[in-house]
Amino acid sequence: MNPQYDQLYQALTKVVGYIYPNEIELNWSILIVLYPYITGLVAGAFILASLERVFNVNALKPTYVIALLTSFAFLLVATMPLIFHLGQPFRAWEIMITPHLTSAMAIFGFVYIWYLMVVLVLEIWFDYRRDLVIWSNESKGVKKWLYKILTLGVYDISPEAVKWDEKLGYIVTVIGIPSAFLLHGYVGFIFGSIKANPWWSTVMMPIIFLFSAMVSGIALVMVIYIVINYIRKQKIDMLCLDTIAKYLFYIIIIDFTMESLDQIHRFYEAGESFEIISLLMSGKLFFTLLIMQIFIGMLIPLLALGFLQFYKPNEKLRRMIYLVTGILVLIGIFFMRWNVVIGGQLFSKSFLGFTSFKLSLIGTEGFLMASIWLVVPFLILAALLWLFPPWKKSPSEH
Amino acid sequence: MAGTLAVSAVLPSFNAVLFAATKPKKGPWYGIAIDIEKCIGCGSCAKTCKIENDVPPEPFFFRSWVEQYTIKKDGSINVVSPNGGIDGFTQKIPDNEIEKTFFVPKMCNHCSKSPCVQVCPVGATFESPEGVVLVDEKYCIGCRYCIQACPYGCRYMHPTKKVVDKCTLCYHRLKKGLNPACMDNCPTKARISGDLNDPDSEISEFIRKKNVYVLKPHLNTGSKLYYNALNQEVR
Numbered sequence: 001m002n003p004q005y006d007q008l009y010q011a012l013t014k015v016v017g018y019i020y021p022n023e024i025e026l027n028w029s030i031l032i033v034l035y036p037y038i039t040g041l042v043a044g045a046f047i048l049a050s051l052e053r054v055f056n057v058n059a060l061k062p063t064y065v066i067a068l069l070t071s072f073a074f075l076l077v078a079t080m081p082l083i084f085h086l087g088q089p090f091r092a093w094e095i096m097i098t099p100h101l102t103s104a105m106a107i108f109g110f111v112y113i114w115y116l117m118v119v120l121v122l123e124i125w126f127d128y129r130r131d132l133v134i135w136s137n138e139s140k141g142v143k144k145w146l147y148k149i150l151t152l153g154v155y156d157i158s159p160e161a162v163k164w165d166e167k168l169g170y171i172v173t174v175i176g177i178p179s180a181f182l183l184h185g186y187v188g189f190i191f192g193s194i195k196a197n198p199w200w201s202t203v204m205m206p207i208i209f210l211f212s213a214m215v216s217g218i219a220l221v222m223v224i225y226i227v228i229n230y231i232r233k234q235k236i237d238m239l240c241l242d243t244i245a246k247y248l249f250y251i252i253i254i255d256f257t258m259e260s261l262d263q264i265h266r267f268y269e270a271g272e273s274f275e276i277i278s279l280l281m282s283g284k285l286f287f288t289l290l291i292m293q294i295f296i297g298m299l300i301p302l303l304a305l306g307f308l309q310f311y312k313p314n315e316k317l318r319r320m321i322y323l324v325t326g327i328l329v330l331i332g333i334f335f336m337r338w339n340v341v342i343g344g345q346l347f348s349k350s351f352l353g354f355t356s357f358k359l360s361l362i363g364t365e366g367f368l369m370a371s372i373w374l375v376v377p378f379l380i381l382a383a384l385l386w387l388f389p390p391w392k393k394s395p396s397e398h
Numbered sequence: 399m400a401g402t403l404a405v406s407a408v409l410p411s412f413n414a415v416l417f418a419a420t421k422p423k424k425g426p427w428y429g430i431a432i433d434i435e436k437c438i439g440c441g442s443c444a445k446t447c448k449i450e451n452d453v454p455p456e457p458f459f460f461r462s463w464v465e466q467y468t469i470k471k472d473g474s475i476n477v478v479s480p481n482g483g484i485d486g487f488t489q490k491i492p493d494n495e496i497e498k499t500f501f502v503p504k505m506c507n508h509c510s511k512s513p514c515v516q517v518c519p520v521g522a523t524f525e526s527p528e529g530v531v532l533v534d535e536k537y538c539i540g541c542r543y544c545i546q547a548c549p550y551g552c553r554y555m556h557p558t559k560k561v562v563d564k565c566t567l568c569y570h571r572l573k574k575g576l577n578p579a580c581m582d583n584c585p586t587k588a589r590i591s592g593d594l595n596d597p598d599s600e601i602s603e604f605i606r607k608k609n610v611y612v613l614k615p616h617l618n619t620g621s622k623l624y625y626n627a628l629n630q631e632v633r
Contacts, residue, residue, distance in 0.1 A: 004557060008458045018477035020504070020551030021460045027542040027555065087540020087560035091520075094539055100521035105543050108519075195617055196513060196549035349551055350633045352477055 017353025044217015126169035198273035297332010436588035443580035510620030
């Protein structure tokens, strides 16, 4: 039997209550879970970088470039799960060529290109231009030529030229902050604007997505910073790490408040979808929502980081707590995306029943494929760090 | 604030009625009417639809289906649609427990303010000048956003074409002056379709004379599928 039908026949046996017959198939699967997850990491990491650059949080200096490169590495992969998910991936370019302007999704291509080309690439280029010129003189072979090409023929590294790089880079970052907000707030809007689905349709969705993006991006950079220093056997700048953790703590509080507000509002208002959503949360989503997202991904990190705001144990223990907390937060936000995307499709729009979802191991929508899209950005990041090592950069003014 | 300003700038004052009336002034504008009191749950409509439109036979893909609602004496509701009702229904609840039971045929509502048309990122799903919501299968990218946006569960991903498929109101037949296949094959004439712009059409008369209701009216989709005797429990 066709494996797709096989899966659907199995799902059919697990239907609870009544669902519309076309609802047995879950239309947005793990790849669409990854899409907001990855774009969230992009936006969050970028916002952390901006904190240093625009808001002059000097303690964050050691992570500025790492945050930018992380953001860039994940952005390069952000569209891949989307394209692979399409029934007709070769028609993906139609979104850019003939966008349907009433569609929230149609704007993604433009937001993405804007963010990639205008914000990230430009900012990284301005930040690295002087180093590219220096490295192109010092390196040999392919690397030399690569650096040379990347300078785009601008070899002037006089103090005045470097000052211009600084100035223009600053302007790009200032433009970048609303762009990062736009990128992820907009991803939230894709879900939040679907009035057919009460689990998605909330005006809070873009805001929740935005803050959860910041939470995940900051946690990611924190983890990467710890791991990089561990691999390079370098001493971690604890002031930097404490500062990241402090921001992470504050933003988790905001995120937690927003998400709680959304749920409290939903429950207090108790509209027609109230019963089915209560059943969804206490049943199908019990593990992924209450245990993974809220308990593991939010409450434990909140307690751990909160504790560290008042009591500072030795550096080694603190590093360990930050590493574990960061990983827990990343897992929690992954499940947050899961609960939005998958959770929103588990109940019927008839509000009378549930379908089921089982993640398969193989196939384009399988666990392995999804893992690849999560691993690739780290490989890209490793390559970027090798090619543009932040620790070999000449010191910048900002 | 900005939204309020934008809306008030676009809409002429005291013309909120515009929201409800989006009928074009010229040409036919198709709608559907279903008389629940006449439906016997034979499933002919769903079966005919699959044959006429090459809808995959598996029980996960439907352009048209029938639901059986049973409201029990204890107030609980039981809804079933085995294989979309194609094979008919067998009432499994004992008679003495049943308060009332009825069939609700479902299909695309061909909304005039279709959420599916709104969200399609490439404009592959569109409303024809006659008010029929269609999908251009040579253009659809298969993102399935429209499936998510349809409140009535009327769309599905075609398993082999890999594009979204849905009821076309048998557009190929309409263009030849024929009725949709499901309408012609309904033995009790429980479903009719026709021109809402023509005050003398059967459907216009049906809507005028019966107490008709659309599904999920609060979603303001501009549904053009009108039901007679629709129970409030139906969603």
